[in-house]
Amino acid sequence: xxxxxxxxxxxxxxxxxxxxxxxxxTVDRAINNRPGIHPETRARILEVAKQLGYRPHLLARSxxxxxxxxxxxxxxxxxxxxxxxxxxxxxxxxxxxxxYVYLMLSEYDSVEEMESLERLRSLNVDGIxxxxxxxxxxxxxxxxxxxxxxxSVSNRISKRRAWxxxxxxxxxxxxxxxxxxxxxxxxxxxxxxxxxxxxSNLYCDxxxxxxxxxxxxxxxxxAPPTVVSDDAMLAMLDSGGALDGKRxxxxxSCDEVALNILNALRTRGIAVPAEVGLTGFDNLDQLExxxxxxxxxxxxxxxxxxxxxxxxxxxxxxxxxGSRTLEHLIVEGETV
Amino acid sequence: xxxxxxxxxxxxxxxxxxxxxxxxxTVDRAINNRPGIHPETRARILEVAKQLGYRPHLLARSxxxxxxxxxxxxxxxxxxxxxxxxxxxxxxxxxxxxxYVYLMLSEYDSVEEMESLERLRSLNVDGIxxxxxxxxxxxxxxxxxxxxxxxSVSNRISKRRAWxxxxxxxxxxxxxxxxxxxxxxxxxxxxxxxxxxxxSNLYCDxxxxxxxxxxxxxxxxxAPPTVVSDDAMLAMLDSGGALDGKRxxxxxSCDEVALNILNALRTRGIAVPAEVGLTGFDNLDQLExxxxxxxxxxxxxxxxxxxxxxxxxxxxxxxxxGSRTLEHLIVEGETV
DNA sequence: TTGTACGCGTTATCAA
DNA sequence: TTGATAACGCGTACAA
Numbered sequence: 083x084x085x086x087x088x089x090x091x092x093x094x095x096x097x098x099x100x101x102x103x104x105x106x107x108t109v110d111r112a113i114n115n116r117p118g119i120h121p122e123t124r125a126r127i128l129e130v131a132k133q134l135g136y137r138p139h140l141l142a143r144s145x146x147x148x149x150x151x152x153x154x155x156x157x158x159x160x161x162x163x164x165x166x167x168x169x170x171x172x173x174x175x176x177x178x179x180x181x182y183v184y185l186m187l188s189e190y191d192s193v194e195e196m197e198s199l200e201r202l203r204s205l206n207v208d209g210i211x212x213x214x215x216x217x218x219x220x221x222x223x224x225x226x227x228x229x230x231x232x233x234s235v236s237n238r239i240s241k242r243r244a245w246x247x248x249x250x251x252x253x254x255x256x257x258x259x260x261x262x263x264x265x266x267x268x269x270x271x272x273x274x275x276x277x278x279x280x281x282s283n284l285y286c287d288x289x290x291x292x293x294x295x296x297x298x299x300x301x302x303x304x305a306p307p308t309v310v311s312d313d314a315m316l317a318m319l320d321s322g323g324a325l326d327g328k329r330x331x332x333x334x335s336c337d338e339v340a341l342n343i344l345n346a347l348r349t350r351g352i353a354v355p356a357e358v359g360l361t362g363f364d365n366l367d368q369l370e371x372x373x374x375x376x377x378x379x380x381x382x383x384x385x386x387x388x389x390x391x392x393x394x395x396x397x398x399x400x401x402x403x404g405s406r407t408l409e410h411l412i413v414e415g416e417t418v
Numbered sequence: 419x420x421x422x423x424x425x426x427x428x429x430x431x432x433x434x435x436x437x438x439x440x441x442x443x444t445v446d447r448a449i450n451n452r453p454g455i456h457p458e459t460r461a462r463i464l465e466v467a468k469q470l471g472y473r474p475h476l477l478a479r480s481x482x483x484x485x486x487x488x489x490x491x492x493x494x495x496x497x498x499x500x501x502x503x504x505x506x507x508x509x510x511x512x513x514x515x516x517x518y519v520y521l522m523l524s525e526y527d528s529v530e531e532m533e534s535l536e537r538l539r540s541l542n543v544d545g546i547x548x549x550x551x552x553x554x555x556x557x558x559x560x561x562x563x564x565x566x567x568x569x570s571v572s573n574r575i576s577k578r579r580a581w582x583x584x585x586x587x588x589x590x591x592x593x594x595x596x597x598x599x600x601x602x603x604x605x606x607x608x609x610x611x612x613x614x615x616x617x618s619n620l621y622c623d624x625x626x627x628x629x630x631x632x633x634x635x636x637x638x639x640x641a642p643p644t645v646v647s648d649d650a651m652l653a654m655l656d657s658g659g660a661l662d663g664k665r666x667x668x669x670x671s672c673d674e675v676a677l678n679i680l681n682a683l684r685t686r687g688i689a690v691p692a693e694v695g696l697t698g699f700d701n702l703d704q705l706e707x708x709x710x711x712x713x714x715x716x717x718x719x720x721x722x723x724x725x726x727x728x729x730x731x732x733x734x735x736x737x738x739x740g741s742r743t744l745e746h747l748i749v750e751g752e753t754v
Numbered sequence: 755t756t757g758t759a760c761g762c763g764t765t766a767t768c769a770a
Numbered sequence: 771t772t773g774a775t776a777a778c779g780c781g782t783a784c785a786a
Contacts, residue, residue, distance in 0.1 A: 145478055205477065341706075459756085478762090
């Protein structure tokens with residue numbers, strides 16, 4: 083074995099201390115750059131540690147210190163790029179601050195989400211950022227019982243819990259007003275059907291639906307608000323119920339749904355926006371590649387990630403995390 | 419405090435043992451369902467544990483057992499949905515087997531990738547799956563020094579290391595043959611320029627380039643193989659150098675690049691495939707929303723994730739992980 | 755069936 | 771400047 087060669091044997095403070103003829107405490111002082119050690123001793127120990135390929139045992143360290151420098155991130159999936167963008171942004175921010183990320187997926191399943199939280203808690207993560215599919219007082223109490231800072235993104239869990247997102251209500255209302263200003267006589271609101279056993283009554287869905295309804299009711303339109311699932315919307319298109327003469331716009335609760343509807347419309351030979359209007363929500367990166375450009379609601383994803391991380395970090399350090407509502411913007415595409 | 423109420427105080431074997439008037443060993447037998455304990459004792463202990471809201475301390479457990487039931491996943495980013503799809507698939511597979519995922523991003527930076535690996539090693543993950551941006555014998559030796567199973571996906575690291583992917587060479591050659599069969603007289607191959615400081619000579623890029631070159635050289639075409647970066651390709655489009663009369667196809671090393679080129683062509687009013695052909699590689703889910711349908715190379719992402727996980731799992735359990743080459747398929751879209 | 759004692763690798767406190 | 775020792779929470783081998 084040559085000097086400097088990387089070795090695969092597990093080397094701990096113990097081996098180093100024996101070789102150097104010092105105590106564990108001194109090895110610790112050298113490795114972790116603590117004061118109260120002779121420079122020469124430190125140099126000698128560090129040299130040996132390097133030769134042996136010493137690697138700190140983070141589990142042992144965390145057990146001793148109580149801190150893991152890790153935050154948990156729980157999102158429904160990575161398929162919807164809203165979540166993968168969010169996860170990536172949080173990852174980068176965390177890393178800059180010396181933190182790392184444990185990623186868990188809930189699949190829009192409330193039980194899986196709870197299991198994820200249990201595990202993160204058992205792993206002693208320092209904090210958790212989640213787009214929660216659970217919510218309400220009892221869930222909030224449960225989170226509190228974790229004795230770990232938890233901040234939510236997008237889906238508000240309760241009034242008292244730190245939350246970062248946009249004003250979904252106003253954003254949707256603004257979008258609907260924009261649609262109405264274009265002379266549409268009817269707007270159908272489409273939400274995502276996530277399948278059996280999956281959570282459907284998400285906070286941000288509700289806020290968006292309310293924004294839609296209020297915008298409609300405040301308008302001169304006589305057509306009542308209509309909220310349907312994406313499945314139902316497709317069925318309506320097939321039955322011809324969607325286009326009954328009135329100038330109609332299909333407003334989707336998120337881009338993901340809007341893209342699917344756009345495909346369905348294309349398949350059926352229905353022109354957008356000539357025959358029917360379409361709007362989304364999120365302004366996903368992938369919209370860049372979709373023609374026609376979707377009219378949607380944009381907001382700064384990077385800042386959401388940053389603020390969410392800042393918020394957990396505050397709570398980790400004993401300060402109040404606090405909620406932040408970020409600004410939104412209507413992206414005037416070509417589908418309305 | 420009511421019975422059954424969730425409590426936030428940290429509760430360990432010690433508290434439970436004191437309350438129940440038994441030893442730590444007995445608490446362990448009850449909690450971890452070990453034999454050699456009186457059913458009544460067990461029931462009593464479990465009841466108390468439940469009341470107190472006991473949660474296992476996974477760090478302590480891992481320190482004692484040496485196993486974390488966690489695998490590390492290192493990918494460049496989550497923006498390219500190839501990676502987010504992969505991460506999600508691995509996540510699900512791991513979870514089904516009782517494993518969890520620690521996610522790290524390398525940003526196509528070889529140093530960041532090494533740091534990620536160091537951390538995963540220090541966290542004592544049981545295994546690692548990565549789309550490596552480093553490679554070669556010395557890197558392979560470094561991985562071996564981690565004393566942790568590492569299998570690579572897509573980018574092969576060395577001949578001896580377990581790897582899961584497709585035959586990039588044949589896949590690209592097949593795609594090029596398909597393009598040639600459509601009467602194209604020239605094919606330009608475009609790779610991704612990941613920016614300064616980022617890795618560019620990836621294994622799969624190289625394999626695809628070779629497949630491209632060999633297909634061209636085996637053809638009747640007199641035009642020499644031309645490999646350029648996406649930046650350079652855009653410049654060529656502006657200078658008009660790309661379309662000089664010959665029937666040309668732009669073959670991209672991945673869908674991500676192809677989509678960007680497609681946008682560029684659209685912006686410049688160049689019709690696809692009428693004026694120029696275009697192919698991608700990966701068959702990303704998001705292609706579903708892009709018109710015209712991109713001609714590309716498809717492969718089963720779920721199976722790649724499954725096989726990769728199966729391979730690490732094998733190595734974790736002391737068996738040889740082994741490499742697997744999965745099948746690919748040319749997706750005949752509308753861009754050639 | 756139950757209890758004891760040691761080890762996992764590190765940090766932290768107190769003496770020396 | 772250094773060393774010894776007790777945590778941290780749990781697993782495990784052995785003894786009772």
